[in-house]
Amino acid sequence: MSNYTVGTMVRLNGSFRTIYGALDDPATVTFEMQVPSGTITTYTYGVDNELVRESEGNYYVDWTTAEEGTYTYRFSSVGTVTAANEGTFTVPSSPFV
Numbered sequence: 614m615s616n617y618t619v620g621t622m623v624r625l626n627g628s629f630r631t632i633y634g635a636l637d638d639p640a641t642v643t644f645e646m647q648v649p650s651g652t653i654t655t656y657t658y659g660v661d662n663e664l665v666r667e668s669e670g671n672y673y674v675d676w677t678t679a680e681e682g683t684y685t686y687r688f689s690s691v692g693t694v695t696a697a698n699e700g701t702f703t704v705p706s707s708p709f710v
Contacts, residue, residue, distance in 0.1 A: 615702040619710045622677045627688025627698045629670045636670030640692020644674050649682025649704070670694070681706045 617623055627644070631637045642658040656664040656674060665673050672688060681704045689697040 617678055617702060617704050619678050619681060619704055619707055621704075622675050623702065624673055624675050625686055625688075625700065626667075626671065626673045628672075629688075629690050629694040629696050631694055636668075637694045638666070638669055639690030639694040639696075642666075642672055642688065642690050644672070645687045645689070646674075646676060647685045649680050649684065678704045680704065 615623075625644075627642070629637060629639050629642070642664065644656040644658075644664045645653055647653045658664045658666060658672060663674055667673055674686075676684075676686070678684070683701055683703050685699070685701045687697060687699045
């Protein structure tokens with residue numbers, strides 16, 4: 614698990630592959646972030662500019678940390694590729710913020 618400081622922009626990546634291992638774009642891609650206070654934010658590709666398609670099958674969100682604690686995120690998809698990628702990172706307390 615990675616550690617970042619409050620105010621850091623973190624690039625979070627999600628990739629989607631067919632059952633044969635080839636990168637492919639799903640019909641729908643969704644990103645969800647749960648911040649330490651419990652709030653969940655959801656972005657959908659094609660609706661929300663924050664969820665970006667970098668190349669075929671590869672997506673990212675740039676998230677700026679605003680509070681200390683554990684952040685949990687998930688990229689998920691449905692359609693030609695149905696999959697999910699999850700991850701966490703931590704923002705430790707700081708005497709400066």
